Amino acid sequence: MSVRLGVELGKLAVANPIMAASGTFGYGLDLLEFCPPERLGAIVTKGLSPKPRRGSPTPRIVETAAGMINAIGLQNIGVEAFCIEALPVLRERGAVVAVNVFGERMEEYLEVIDRCEREEGIAAYELNVSCPNVTAGGIEFGHDPAQLERLTRMCRAGTRRVLWVKLSPNAPDLVGTARAAVDGGADGLTLINTLRAMAIDAEKRRPVLARGCGGLSGPAIKPIALRMVWEVHGALPSVPLVGIGGVETGRDVVEFLLAGASAVQVGTAIFRNPAAPLRILGELERFCAEHGIAEVRELVGALEWH
Amino acid sequence: MIARRDLAVRVAARTDLSPTCFRLTLTAEGPVEAVPGQFGMLSCGEGFDPLLRRAFSLAGVSQRRGATEVEFLIKEVGKGTTLLRHATPGSELRLLAPLGNGFSLDPGAHRLALVAGGIGLPPVLFAAEVLAGRGTPFDLYLGAANAAELLEVERCGKAAAAVGGEAVLTTDDGSRGEHAFVTTALARRLSQGRVYGRMLACGPTPMLAALTELAREHALETELSLEEPMACGVGVCLGCVVELADGRYVPTCKEGPVFPAARLAARWWP
Numbered sequence: 031m032s033v034r035l036g037v038e039l040g041k042l043a044v045a046n047p048i049m050a051a052s053g054t055f056g057y058g059l060d061l062l063e064f065c066p067p068e069r070l071g072a073i074v075t076k077g078l079s080p081k082p083r084r085g086s087p088t089p090r091i092v093e094t095a096a097g098m099i100n101a102i103g104l105q106n107i108g109v110e111a112f113c114i115e116a117l118p119v120l121r122e123r124g125a126v127v128a129v130n131v132f133g134e135r136m137e138e139y140l141e142v143i144d145r146c147e148r149e150e151g152i153a154a155y156e157l158n159v160s161c162p163n164v165t166a167g168g169i170e171f172g173h174d175p176a177q178l179e180r181l182t183r184m185c186r187a188g189t190r191r192v193l194w195v196k197l198s199p200n201a202p203d204l205v206g207t208a209r210a211a212v213d214g215g216a217d218g219l220t221l222i223n224t225l226r227a228m229a230i231d232a233e234k235r236r237p238v239l240a241r242g243c244g245g246l247s248g249p250a251i252k253p254i255a256l257r258m259v260w261e262v263h264g265a266l267p268s269v270p271l272v273g274i275g276g277v278e279t280g281r282d283v284v285e286f287l288l289a290g291a292s293a294v295q296v297g298t299a300i301f302r303n304p305a306a307p308l309r310i311l312g313e314l315e316r317f318c319a320e321h322g323i324a325e326v327r328e329l330v331g332a333l334e335w336h
Numbered sequence: 337m338i339a340r341r342d343l344a345v346r347v348a349a350r351t352d353l354s355p356t357c358f359r360l361t362l363t364a365e366g367p368v369e370a371v372p373g374q375f376g377m378l379s380c381g382e383g384f385d386p387l388l389r390r391a392f393s394l395a396g397v398s399q400r401r402g403a404t405e406v407e408f409l410i411k412e413v414g415k416g417t418t419l420l421r422h423a424t425p426g427s428e429l430r431l432l433a434p435l436g437n438g439f440s441l442d443p444g445a446h447r448l449a450l451v452a453g454g455i456g457l458p459p460v461l462f463a464a465e466v467l468a469g470r471g472t473p474f475d476l477y478l479g480a481a482n483a484a485e486l487l488e489v490e491r492c493g494k495a496a497a498a499v500g501g502e503a504v505l506t507t508d509d510g511s512r513g514e515h516a517f518v519t520t521a522l523a524r525r526l527s528q529g530r531v532y533g534r535m536l537a538c539g540p541t542p543m544l545a546a547l548t549e550l551a552r553e554h555a556l557e558t559e560l561s562l563e564e565p566m567a568c569g570v571g572v573c574l575g576c577v578v579e580l581a582d583g584r585y586v587p588t589c590k591e592g593p594v595f596p597a598a599r600l601a602a603r604w605w606p
Contacts, residue, residue: 056572064342085585091567091575096384098567102574105585249384278384301388301568302379304432305342 263290280313
């Protein structure tokens with residue numbers, strides 16, 4: 031049987047529910063021979079700031095049980111280089127592009143969006159709010175609902191394109207921040223970003239990473255991500271959610287959809303296998319065919335209680 | 337540039353080379369091309385722990401009756417490498433290769449100096465055997481902590497001899513070859529007037545730092561193969577960056593792993 035893979039995230043309809051996650055797929059053109067960006071529901075760019083950023087000192091990554099911790103420090107080429115070098119090729123290929131946006135000040139988010147607004151071929155913005163706000167004493171934008179609402183509202187005023195906020199699992203009040211983002215005008219929510227974590231070298235008595243702490247990703251965080259998607263979907267059932275956290279198989283995608291996500295992002299799995307998003311899409315299609323699911327969208331929020 | 341591929345490979349043989357190191361020979365169907373200095377990302381088994389593939393420099397790639405034999409020399413240092421040391425012959429692994437940029441093998445007006453320390457040997461051995469096949473002269477310096485950890489001594493000697501070069505062995509404890517660091521053995525020959533066109537090296541960071549100093553003193557163009565922790569191997573995770581002299585961080589997997597020593601930031605050296 032043929033399975034209809036298309037899903038809608040509010041006003042954005044995508045051909046399938048598999049996206050490449052920010053920070054794991056470059057600017058969409060690095061893995062062309064393994065995973066052409068136009069075959070995915072969408073690709074999310076590496077987080078872009080107004081100016082290029084150098085990133086953190088090394089070591090930046092460490093593997094942990096069924097996961098990894100990274101502290102890359104948001105190294106990126108800057109929005110201008112992205113618009114000139116990568117975007118025209120992505121547009122030409124017909125990829126659905128979501129630009130991941132961050133800044134150290136609220137105005138910097140808007141600077142990135144303003145620059146992108148001059149370009150065709152961007153479907154959505156995803157606000158990375160796990161960045162410390164230097165003008166508010168370094169508290170992360172996504173940790174304070176009032177601040178998050180202000181940031182989202184300001185970005186909302188800058189664009190008519192689809193606007194997602196990527197929620198931090200480290201925020202003290204997940205549902206509160208989800209609600210704040212929606213009140214500020216977000217069309218959808220991506221969840222979850224990485225979990226703040228640490229690895230220690232017992233011999234050297236030092237943290238492994240140069241920055242001490244970083245963000246945990248991979249299969250280790252999937253149960254937490256599922257719980258968070260389920261909670262936010264329960265509180266805000268009409269808000270489109272993009273689930274992310276340890277997606278490795280088609281079955282994982284089904285689980286996120288059941289919990290309430292309308293699409294998923296594949297991240298760390300790409301580091302293990304650059305063709306992972308396409309393999310996972312194939313597995314999802316097969317799962318649906320084998321289970322008599324004609325349309326993937328039937329699965330969204332279809333979790334049953336026993 | 338040679339196309340990167342995600343290959344299904346089979347474990348053909350595992351051979352212990354020292355108390356800590358082993359040779360892993362894999363076969364891939366069809367032709368695989370690579371140049372010395374390039375590397376591959378090798379899966380260590382099924383499941384999520386270890387999660388990531390491991391980056392290893394290629395120690396040799398040879399075509400055999402429609403198939404390709406790919407060789408790695410590996411030091412057992414943790415979960416992933418322990419699994420590989422016990423991989424069952426015939427079992428299937430995934431290999432993303434070839435990745436990164438290799439050494440410059442053009443012969444200059446003078447011989448090349450190839451320098452390897454410990455488990456830094458694989459890309460140097462690959463270079464030595466390719467150069468021997470081309471008839472490009474070189475000397476090979478191979479150093480290790482002790483006699484038992486000197487790897488593939490015969491192959492090194494054979495490759496150097498094929499082009500009339502010297503294979504210099506050193507050990508930190510004097511149990512075989514010269515009782516010296518490999519850098520000291522090279523420094524001695526340089527000060528005695530031996531001239532090289534270029535130096536290609538791989539080994540522990542302090543060794544590479546010492547070689548860079550030596551190269552500067554003797555105005556010897558030098559390329560170093562670096563090792564950094566890697567997640568993806570293809571330039572998207574930005575975990576494996578190294579700092580360049582111009583202050584930029586670039587991914588070792590994509591812009592390296594072989595770098596001209598002069599391009600690297602001075603403060604990269606400890």
